[in-house]
Amino acid sequence: MKIHKILGLMSGTSLDGLDLAYCHFTEEKGVWTFDIQKTKSITYAAIQQNELKDAIRLSAEDLLQLHNSYGTWLGEKASEFIEKNELTVDYIASHGHTTHHRPELGFTFQIGSGQHLANTSGQHVISDFRTNDIALGGQGAPLVPIGDHLLFHEYDFCLNLGGISNISFEVKGKRIAYDIGLANMILNYITRKIDLEYDKGGALARSGNIHKEMLQKLNNLKYYLLPHPKSIGYEWFLEEVVPIVEATEAATEDLLHTAIHHICEKIAQQIHQNTIKEGQKVLLTGGGALNTFLIETLTEKLGTATQVVVPEKKIIDFKEAMVFAFMGALRSQKLINVLSSVTGARQNSSSGILYLPS
Template sequence: MKPHSGNKWLVIGTMSGTSLDGLDLAAIEFRRTENCWKFNVVAAETVNYSEEWEEKLRTAPVFSGEKLIELHNLYGQFTGRQINRFVRKHQLSPDLIASHGHTIFHQPEKGFTFQAGNGANIAVETGITTAADFRTGDVALGGQGAPLVPVGDRLLFAEYESCLNLGGFANISFEQNRKRIAFDICPVNFILNDLAQKLGKPFDKNGDLARTGTVNDQLLEKLNGLNFYRQSPPKSLGREWTDEYFMPIVSSCDLSVHDKLATVCEHIAVQIARAMPTKGKTLITGGGAFNTFLIEKFRKHLKSEIVIPTAEIINYKEALVFAFLGLLRFRNEINCYASVTGAKRDSSSGVIFPA
């Protein structure tokens, strides 16, 4: 990390979600004042994937070992080049890069997780010290390697009793008995986008497609009956679980896509209501926060006060928090809670790649 003055750091965080919406880039200024962290979003944008990159990332789970290693390095180079363009465009001088990468495999029960995007390639492309590979250390400690955002929820968004993210999957974070608790709840955009694409749409804008459908009680009951929902935290979800358990139920039902969308939205609202604390304010972020039909469902089912922040926070909270996790890792401070992941101990997770 290059020298800087005082207790301010400019960190670029990157995030690529399972729903393949694109590569999020966020330049965040962090300030340490007494025992409190403050942040300011300096610049943020999303790089949409080309059809070629989207296809590579979507099909990567079936790549050969050789091809997967090649993708790992190429995606690191791609990320580094996008960061260089972002830095030039906004005339930035970052102290550090923190890159989540793109999750290809997540099977902590088998002891592994893998995010493509080699931090060494990012550091070489940009000439900036890079923190990456945030999940494998926690998995090695017996944890789920997810969710990791709760550290940021506790230290950066403490005014909310709970934080709900609606990305490819829904995950929630809140305090319980003076410990941070967090876990994945259910699929969200990962499924909704897939269904919308069957109608020729990249996603269900505002939930308009789902709004025209009818909830099917039989499908709803089958989805709500999945074993994952009876498991106690810590727990996390990945593409593999969705492909094996969730999608076969949805695909086997003889319903219109609109009815499937309506039913899945109802299912999401039911599962989140069951998982969420009943009191206080809940911050909702992630792409699903723009789904007005889904938010209407929440207002019917949820008992806590819902807060929808600015579009900037909705879109870039995960990139923002990974920037923060990278800074904590560089400072060798705790950025991963055992109370969240089920690991043997708290840790400072991630790998530092010098420029």
Template sequence: MKKMHLLGLMSGTSLDGLDMALCTFENQGGQWTYEVLQTGFREYSDQTRKQLQEAIRYPVSELLSLHREYGAWLGKESAEFLRGAPVKPDAIATHGHTIHHRPDLGFTFQLGCPQQVALGSGLTAIGDFRSLDVALGGQGAPLVPVGDRLLFDQYRFCLNLGGIANVSFEAAGERRAFDIGIANMLLNHLCAPLGLDFDRNGALARSGKPNLPLLRALDSLPYYRKPYPKSTGYEWFREAILPLLDRYPDTPENQLHTAVHHIARKIGEQLKGLGGGSRGGVLVTGGGAFNTYLLEVLQGQLGEGLALVVPETTLVAFKEALVFAFLGALRLAGQNNVLASVTGARRDSCSGVVYLP
């Protein structure tokens, strides 16, 4: 198979901005390889961040208007990013920004019209990667595990510390994955009253003390007792976690300290419960991989038998954009890019809708 060049666009639940990764993929003898050629990040303006955060409450007309507007912005930013790029991509694989994710009700919606991405960039765009899986009875998430399986199989676990913490792993010859629970969405929310986007290196959390009633309440949330496959998002954070912060008020430092220990405890419980195995360690990516205090507490939860592995900065920051580019490559190759063993759907699928400029 010839080399394919894809631009991956990723906007996650942490609401920090748009990640872009221009990548090359090649399949030789059934083995996929990749190269990241160029990466970029576009921070959201305060207005855009507020719109994305509040869009879940928008009426239909406003939501669809923002869908068009945000898609046009994605297309414009893609075109600017690709000026002077080393290659012209075969397509843009766009995740969009998840606003409504309700697989229990049979739907999911990612903001950012892919047709506008195609028109704004002048390139083929592939979007709406989740809906087919949801229609097949799956969670529509997580989608990154197919990349973990085909590109990062040397690790026992692939752990993403984004707005939500999720993990993927091999079990009985199948890829398994699920959303463990809250991560940066909570930490960044607690930083907002201090005028900060995030807690650099976890310094504020390190300086705080535990709020034990809050910790017990967080640890007792029913979501953590649900079996996988399972996925969650902002709705759960808003409905289940935010009320606990109001019920157990404290200083931002103490709440951050408590949140870090909650996050590390829940991740540690899950990974140890899945078995450490003897092959590889835990590949850690996403913004939380830069939070040194969180990693220290998490490693303490895991013990010496399961080592955290933080790769080079580009992979930490842009792994999800890289994998969405890979999902686009698999879509163009006509290969399955969503795994039923991960999502709980009736079958694997080759997902993503193709839009021409």
């Protein structure tokens, strides 16, 4: 039985840093299994974090320079990780970092040049997983549901709380998934205003109170009325959400408390609308799964008919990096790794571009 040995790289919208997950995948009679062997998270330095955050404002020339230099940086970090752990790698599967996501205009862009990554690391690289789906008329997102479908099918819902909240579930044999809305992006934006990277365990949020006007404005965002397939990016956050936060005069604790209630209300609303059965299970991953106050608030809003399952920390932290590694394994076999039922594309696809080192 062939073991696919893939290193997955993921940088999310929360701008926490780069996640590396070295994984083994095996397939027998159409059933895939995974083993996350080695992991590492590299926190972005403040300068690099700001560079990525502000990339949306760069000229085309400067953006392409960052695309290449960030690809080289990814290659350096991947190479160090491989050498330190003495790993045998078939492919590096890199998501890159999303700077622009405008599917309604027909484009998405993840910086981190695959060729620079390949040349620097000396490894075969698969990257640019989203563009093909956009070219097929899809949203180019979310992509992780292929992993939910093939690796986590025992759960009724898979909920990821990264910078953005997204959900995935089966309806009549078809995988449905979409971005629900806000998650850590707004929480981290608020804490960084007081020079705090994040609110550990939701401790600050727990001590706050709901700001009713802010909550109403967030709940009334037009995105929530759109049908799926749908997805959002940093542009939406800057244009629609930041003005609401900036216009609200309240203590940091109240801003965080209100944001968490908003996040949990919108998630609970979607799960209630798509309830499958009594005792249904929701797998919760991403950085939000470490926010105790958020989990308590969500559990309360979901009620007793739904069980929230928080897995081992390795899966919480590295599920997305692992799934992109898995997408690389599927792409290497020319198998479907992007589902049109999720993205709204004209057809399923085997997406990702292969780069060979020079």
